[in-house]
Amino acid sequence: MKIESSLFIVILMMSGILLGTNAVAANSDETYFGFQYAQVEEDDLDLEPTAAVFRIGSMGDNGVGFEGRIGFGLSDDDVSETVPIFGDISAELDIDTILGIYLVGQANTGGAVSVYGIIGFTVVDYTIDVDLGTLGSESESDDESDLSYGFGANFDVSDKVALNIEYMQYLDKDDIDASAISFGLLF
Numbered sequence: 001m002k003i004e005s006s007l008f009i010v011i012l013m014m015s016g017i018l019l020g021t022n023a024v025a026a027n028s029d030e031t032y033f034g035f036q037y038a039q040v041e042e043d044d045l046d047l048e049p050t051a052a053v054f055r056i057g058s059m060g061d062n063g064v065g066f067e068g069r070i071g072f073g074l075s076d077d078d079v080s081e082t083v084p085i086f087g088d089i090s091a092e093l094d095i096d097t098i099l100g101i102y103l104v105g106q107a108n109t110g111g112a113v114s115v116y117g118i119i120g121f122t123v124v125d126y127t128i129d130v131d132l133g134t135l136g137s138e139s140e141s142d143d144e145s146d147l148s149y150g151f152g153a154n155f156d157v158s159d160k161v162a163l164n165i166e167y168m169q170y171l172d173k174d175d176i177d178a179s180a181i182s183f184g185l186l187f
Helices: 002-025
Strands: 030-042 050-059 064-075 077-083 087-108 113-131 137-156 162-172 177-186
Touching (some): 030 087, 030 162, 050 087, 050 177, 087 137, 113 162
Antiparallel strands (some): 050 064, 064 087, 087 113, 113 137, 137 162
């Protein structure tokens, strides 16, 4: 059941991305794609797994556009501590997928640098493994969705390639609070 609902969300979001991209592309030739390496920070447990995030979007002449993202976990992160009586306890977080659709506002600062703000909706599927020492262990996969926002800058390397740096608040929920600092390329 969980796989079916996640698949439905993916199909719905990708359809929205394609429709939004086509609507903006009718007014502009600024369709782009790219990828980012993201260091995701989960604040409650102080965990920092990594992810690869792929982006596709279209920017209108007025500096407003749409963007879709899909990301996959690259590495997990864990924390552990020794507690008297219980022994070693640990938690491990792995980002399975990140899916999002966003509205982007971009301003050129003159020259080779542009800055942008981004707001939209993200679904993050993750797995957390907890080992409570003598009390046993548990693994749980879950997904959370939330309003997401961030800002970033693009640094033109050529007419068709830009370096990118970004801060993004993907989730701010009771179960998980995830933000990311990302570096990447746009084409």
